[in-house]
Amino acid sequence: MNRCLVKFRRVRPGHGIPLPCYMTQHAAGMDLCAVLDEEITLLPGERRLIPTGIAISLPDGFEAQIRPRSGLALKHGIALVNSPGTIDPDYRGEIGVIIINHGTEPFVVRPGERIAQMVFAPFVRAELSEVAELDDTARGAGGFGHTGT
């Protein structure tokens, strides 16, 4: 497995909220906690940017993906509006999580609650090369369910 050393900085050091961490030995995602002064309530359909209290510096060629937690999704309908969120390697601001309440009940986010997870991944930056015609394939322009559902 590639080594990925990520530097981080606490943006709100006074908060004493747990740092992101892997909850099991082989978990792919580090859970991210809500860094809040007080609990907030999201009404059904409401969305909010939740601060995580950390800023990171990724190795070149790596991104961090912010993904939902399935337990919150199943039990409360909590999702991320922009899932997966992309943390660019040149971003130095505080990581935020854009959650939305797709449930039918108000959802309370408490300080320190684990609201999302962060997966690190290498990526490729492409060069674009313009051509007049693209190579043929059996699929051609078929898509969006053209093989049936």
Ligand SMILES: O=c1ccn([C@H]2C[C@H](O)[C@@H](COP(=O)(O)OP(=O)(O)OP(=O)(O)O)O2)c(=O)[nH]1
């Ligand atoms: O869920 C997210 C998504 C993004 N970001 C931060 C890190 C990322 O590097 C930066 C920009 O994100 P993105 O490129 O998705 O947003 P944009 O709307 O294209 O903004 P920009 O014009 O600043 O790139 O915002 C987060 O903290 N959380």
